Each structure stands twice: as C-alpha cells, then as structure tokens.
Amino acid sequence: MRECGDCGKCCDGRFKAEIFGVPMGNGIKCTYYDTKCGCTIYEKRPEHPCRSYNCEWLTNEDIPDWMKPTLSNVVISYKKHPTDDTLSYYNVMEHSRKIDSVVLNWVLRWALGNGKNIIYEVEGRLYTIGNERFLETISKIS
Ligand code: SF4
Numbered sequence: 001m002r003e004c005g006d007c008g009k010c011c012d013g014r015f016k017a018e019i020f021g022v023p024m025g026n027g028i029k030c031t032y033y034d035t036k037c038g039c040t041i042y043e044k045r046p047e048h049p050c051r052s053y054n055c056e057w058l059t060n061e062d063i064p065d066w067m068k069p070t071l072s073n074v075v076i077s078y079k080k081h082p083t084d085d086t087l088s089y090y091n092v093m094e095h096s097r098k099i100d101s102v103v104l105n106w107v108l109r110w111a112l113g114n115g116k117n118i119i120y121e122v123e124g125r126l127y128t129i130g131n132e133r134f135l136e137t138i139s140k141i142s
C-alpha cells in the first residue's frame, strides 16, 4: 500500500469529520494537516475517519503513480454496495480545480476498459458510466 506523504486532499476541509473531537469541513482543514507536508500525526492518526478511509490511489495498484491526488487533483473513492456488487462504484471527484483532460481521459478509459461503474465530476456536474442496472438505479435516485 502507498503512503499519503504530502497529500492531504481528504484533510483540507472538503470532507466533514471530527478528528479527536475537533471538527473539520466546510472549508476548514484538519488541525493536524500541514499544506506543505501533509498529516503531521500520520503514525498516530485516529482509526476513524483517517485510517478507515483509503482513497483508491492509496490502495489500488491499477491506479498509476501520476494519479496521486496532489498531482491529478481528483480523489477516487470506492463505494461498495452492501449486498449487490453490480451496484458498487467508484466516485471520481474533482478537488481544488476542474478535472484535467488527460486525467479525465485516463479515468474514462479505465472505467470503460474494465467494466467499472463510476460517478465522475466535471466542473461540479456529475456524470455516470456503468452497467445497465447501475445506471437505472442512479437515474431513479437523482
Ligand atoms: S486523498 Fe488519498 S492519498 Fe491523499 S491524503 Fe487522502 S487517502 Fe491519502
């Protein structure tokens, strides 16, 4: 498994959480996040949400090194459906700026070439690719 290193894309205030009782979110970064070197308590970071959340770049070797969130400005998260794996999907979210065309191209080829369900963001709008069941389910709830 890779290490987050200088990345803190999930610590910089986009996601809501409490770290040792101190809230972050709504643009307020985690109190332990240093914008230059990442988490300052990495070895001691709490189980929830820090250790229990792994973006796909961190754990999935199919994702190339250059897709690191600090380089690609996207964060990919796997959303496993509890009972029906045909409805599991990858969430590909822009972070800090509009998704780059090279990154978007890679994401689309990866999803289409491997039969992945994805929800991806372009300039804040959400789009989907996936199997028929997944697309039907998403269209009913959106
Ligand atoms: S976005 Fe991924 S690599 Fe970056 S800090 Fe979060 S889990 Fe680590």
Ligand code: SF4
Residues within 6 Å of the ligand: 008, 010, 011, 019, 030, 031, 032, 033, 034, 038, 039, 040, 041, 042, 045, 046, 050
């Ligand atoms: S404790 Fe570290 S890993 Fe957890 S949110 Fe804060 S900066 Fe990120």
